[in-house]
Each structure stands twice: as C-alpha cells, then as structure tokens.
Amino acid sequence: MIRLPLLLFFSAALFSIGVYGVLARRNGVLVLMSIELMLNAVNVNLVAFSQLWRDLAGQVFALFVIAVAAAEVGIGLAIILLIYRNRETININEVNLLKW
C-alpha cells in the first residue's frame, strides 16, 4: 500500500510537467502529449482517492477519462495533421490567425 501523500506528489509533479509542456513547447504534437500528461495526473489522483475512500466510483471515472482522452487525442492529431498539410509547419506560434 503506497501512502497517499506520495501519490499526490507524483500526480502534482506529472501535472506540472504537463502544464510546462503546454505553455512552453512549440511543437503541436508535444503540446498534445503534455495534455495527455495532465489528464493522467488527474487519473492518478482519482485512483488514489478511490483507494482512500474505498469507493469504486473514482476508478470508474478514471476509465471514462481515459476514453475521452483517446477521443481527444484522435481529433487533436487530426487537426495537427491538417495544419501541417496546409501550412507546412506544426509550430503553434505561427498558427495565430484567430486574432483581432
């Protein structure tokens, strides 16, 4: 049985890495991967508290998150691919048309 604070620290670290990746990386695929990291940090938290409270709802919820994340990555990769086809780049600093 792993102790709860350890799990929470792990989760927080994972989340922070994800946030860093989203905010700092220029590669669109890496941004998507960082989002996956944050989602998984959430999953870790859900499972940890599920264990603590002896409530399976948390684990069921984690399964749902995994499914949604899969869908999200599917759409996200499709968008990245289309951007690449159109603009020959996946650097998201250059994908800034949606502005004033």
Add this chain to the structure above:
Amino acid sequence: MVTALTLPALVRAEEIQAAGAPGLTRYAWLIALLPLLSAAVILFFGKRTPGGGWIWGVLTVGTGFVLSLGVLWHFVTGGGAHAAAIDWFTIGTLRMQLGQYVDGLTAVMLVVVTSVSLCVHIYSIGYMHGDRRFTWFYVALSLFTAAMLNVVIADNLFQLIVGWEVMGFCSYILIGHWWEEHVNSSSAIKAFITTRIGDVPFLFGVFVLVAATGFTTSNIQEIGHLVSGGEMARGVVAIAALLLFGGAVGKSAQFPLHVWLPDAMAGPTPVSALIHAATMVAAGVYMVGRTYEVFLHADPWVLQLVGAIGVTTAFGAGLLGLVQDDIKRVLAYSTISQLGYMITLMAAGPAGRNAAFFHLFTHAFFKALLFLGSGSVIHACHTNNMSEMGGLRKTMPVTFWTFTIGSLALAGVPPLAGFFSKDELLVALEHDHQQVLFWLLLAAAAVTAFYTARMVLQTFFGEYRGHGHPHESPLSMTGPLVALAGATVLVGFLGFAGTGAPFFDWVYLEEPEAVTFVPWVAALSVTAALLGLAGGYRVYRRWREPDPITALGPLHRLLANKYYLDDIYWRGIIRPVRDGLSAAVNWSNQVVLDGIVNGAARVARWFSEGVRGFDERVIDGAVNGVGQTAGFTGGLLRYIQSGNVQRYAAFLFAGVVILAVIFTRI
C-alpha cells in the same frame, strides 16, 4: 299627446294637436330636410352625376312641392294647425327645440317656396347650361331652398334665425356667382353687409323677446300668447317689435336699407327670381306676420312707423323704376315697391296682415315669372339694357306672352293675380281708415302700371336695336314660364270674394275674417292701373332717343342718382368708417398686434436656438461620448486577442491559480 315624429325609438317629439288628424302636416319638416340632403349630395356627388347634379335638386324640390300640396290640402279640407318639436339642448331654464309649426300660412308659404324653387331649378338647367360652376350653383340653390323652408316651418325664433342667416349666406354666394368680375363680388358684399345691418337689430329683438319671457321659451306661438295675454310690458314689446322690424327692413329691402337689392341683380337671373323676388326678400314680411302679436300689442307708433316706412318704400322705389334702363333693375325696384306694399299693410291690423300675405303669395308667382322672362330675354340678347332690345315679340312669342301676363298682373289688371291682391290691400286699408296710406298706394299702383308698360314696350315692341339674332329659349326655360303664367292667372281667384276667398280661410291670425268685394275700390284700382298703362303707352309707343323721362329735368336727375342715397352712405358712413375706423384698426393690427405676434415669435425663436445649442452640445455630446468611450476601451482591449493559443492557456492557468488561491483561503 306624445307620439314620435317618425322614428319612434330614436326621436321623441311633443305634439300639440288641434282637432282632427294631423294628416301630412306631420311630415312638413321633410319638405325642408329634402333640399338640404340634395345640397349635400350635389356637393359631394354632383360632378359625377350625369348632367351636373341638377337632377337631385329637381327631384327633392319636386317631392317637396307635392308634399306641400298635400299639407295645403289638409287646410283646404279644414284641418287645424299642428306643432311638433324635439329637444335640441337646454341652457338653464331655456329649452331649445327644433320644431315645426304648421298652420295655413306655413302651408301656403311651403307651396310658394317649393313651386317657385322647382320652376327655378328646372329653368336653370337651360339658363346656366355650360356655366363653369354649374354644379356649385345647384348646391347653393338647394341649400337656399332648405334654409327658406326652415324659416317657414320654424316654431321658434332661434331656428328661424338659423334659416335666416343661411339664406343670407346663399344670397351672398349666388349674387357673387360670377365673381371674376369685380362689380359682382362687390354687389355680393354690399348685399350681405346691408342686410347684416338689419340682422343685428333682429338678433337683439329676439334676445329681448326671449329675455322678456324670463328665458323660458323661444317658441313663437308661446311668445305670441304671452304678448297678447298682456304678460309683457308694452314698452318692452315695442322695443322688441322695433328691433324685429329692423331685420325685416334689411331682408325685405325696405327704405333706407333697400339699396342692396338693385345691385343684387348682378347674380344670375334665376337667382334673382327665386331669392331676390319671390322668397328670401319675402322672409322679412313673413317674419313680421309670424310674430304679428308682438307688433299688434306694441305701442301704436310702432305700427305707424312700419306703415310709414312701407309706403315710403312702395312709392319711392316705384318712382326709381321709371328711370332704369336695365330690365332687371326695373324689376328689382318693382320688387322693392311691392314689398313696401306688404310692409305697409302690416300697419293695418290683422286684416291688413292677411291681405299682405295674399299679396306676397300672388307677387311671388308673377314676379318670379317676370324675372324668369327677363332672364329668357337676356339669354337671347346677351344684354340687360332695354335700349338694346326691342321687337322681341316676333322672335320670342312664348316669352312675350308669358311676360305680358306677368306684367299685367303686376300692373293690377283684372282678372290676373295682382289685381285681386292689390284690391284686398286697398280694401283692408280702407276698413282700417288709413286714408293717407290708401291714396299713396293707389298712386303707387299707377306708377307701377306706367313703368310696367314702359318695360314691355321697350323690350318687345318696335324694332330690334341690339346685335345678333335673338331666338326663343329652350323648353326647360319656357316650360317654367308657362307654368308660372298659368299660376299667375289662377291664384288671384283664391282671394276673390266671389269665389268665397278660400285663401283667407287658410291664413288668419285668430279668426278667419270675412272678405268683402268693394266695387268702388276695385273701380279706383282698375282706373289707376289703366291710367298708368295708358300713360306708358302714350309716352313709349315709339322708341325715342333720349328716353322721354329725361324731360323731367331735376326730378330725373334725382331719380337717376337713386335719391343720392348711395352717395350719402358712401360719403357719410362708408368712407368715414373706412378711412377713420378701419385705418385705425388696420394700424393697430399692423403695428400692435403684428408686433406682439412677431415679438412672441422672436422670443420663441431665441429660446429655440438655446434649446438647440443645449441639444447639440450636451445631449448629443453625452450620447457620442458614451459611444467613443466604448470604442476607445474596445480598441485597447483588442490587443489581448493575440491569436497565440499558448498565451490563452497561460491566462487560463493563471486564472485557475487565482481562483484556487481565493477559494482555498476561505
């Protein structure tokens, strides 16, 4: 007895019923209403009606004529008077009503007005053919007929005034029918203002009478009962009678207000026949006879004044008829003179009043006939001047014969209408011992015969002196002439003692009076007429230039200048009023009133300028300021929208962090 007039649910009417069934008298008000409807219909739909709308006037007045005969039949068969009224409004104790009072006199007047009006309506189809205001002419003609009929049937003084004034208005617009010529519109104004001078006393007279009843009624019959019952002070009655008589002097063209009638001849001839000969000018006489109790019970000097003015008019206007060249002006002075006869007779008591109405009755027919005949002549010759006529006997036989019948009736030759009525006048004066009036009117009859002979001889005999080729008028004009000529021959017998004088069984004040035939009076009257005619024939047998009447010298100058009355009015009244009073009023209007008005306008404008400044600067500024502030702020804020997804994400996380801090602190 309270029954409805016609519409039981809508109109409640009071009927004061004499013995016997009311018969058609209940519907007498319809006779007056029909022409009013016709006027409205012609006004709005006349131009769309084939022929220009005359059909409506002829139909309604014709219906009215038939109804009038029905109403008269009620009295021929011995029916009694009938009164009915509906409430109009109430002021304090004074209950205003709209009503009708139908007695024999009303019935006779209804027949006179509708028959002459019908003739004139038909006659005008031909006479006014092609006139540019044909339809409008018929509107005014119908409206006038309605107003006159309203005067005739009115049971109270206020209703009478309404009809009285509408008549004056119609007279004004019809005299000025051809207003493009300045003299016509001036004549219209003169007629309107001159009669108005009489109308003002009339209005005050009505006020005095109504005030004397304690403001309880304006009903003519009730006032008559109060007066004859001695309920009013004699002085008040005298004042009221005098003021009422002022209205008659204006409307019936009596001296000294007669000056408008000759100038009223500027209107179309059918109008002269209807309004200025047969009906409207007779309204003054009718009004005096209708309110006769007031005159009868006033101080005696009132009736003496009435007689004096009447006889002055009868004689003075007759003399003026001698020197006129305009055929219509001869007839106009003749009308004034005959109206003077009627007014004179008002001074001779109830019998005189009835005789006056008989003369009004016959005069309406033969004078309408004469005017329409003169219209036919004018239509053919395109001139009013007898000096440019002559010899029309051959070219216009129908006009000639009917005109001659009318002229002989006017001169008083038996057995035509004028003879009988003049005879009755003289008999009534004789019975009332009015010797002076008797002989003066007899002399006036001779003068009448003289100028009548002159008029006929100059117009129809000798050689034609005008231009072009005169021809007989169309049937629509000769038809009414023949009808009126027939009436002129026949109606006189209604007042002849030999036929029982049915007229005087219809028209009486309290009791029907016995009518007697006085041979020596008749002989005198015929002698006067024949003398006048013979004198006229002697002088005017042949056309002579200049007119032999100029041989009278200074008297001729006096007559040609109409006794200088117009000049006296012009110098003594009109010019001082115009140059003094009107100028002062004009000055005060131009300077004072306009100054006030302009000043007010200037202040308003100045104030408006201020308001405009406030509006433009403050209110518009506030509105624009709000807009500009919003635009400026938006311009600043738009730079946040950079399009950089990662910056958005950074804001997102920053927001989450802030929220987390806030919520965990709580």
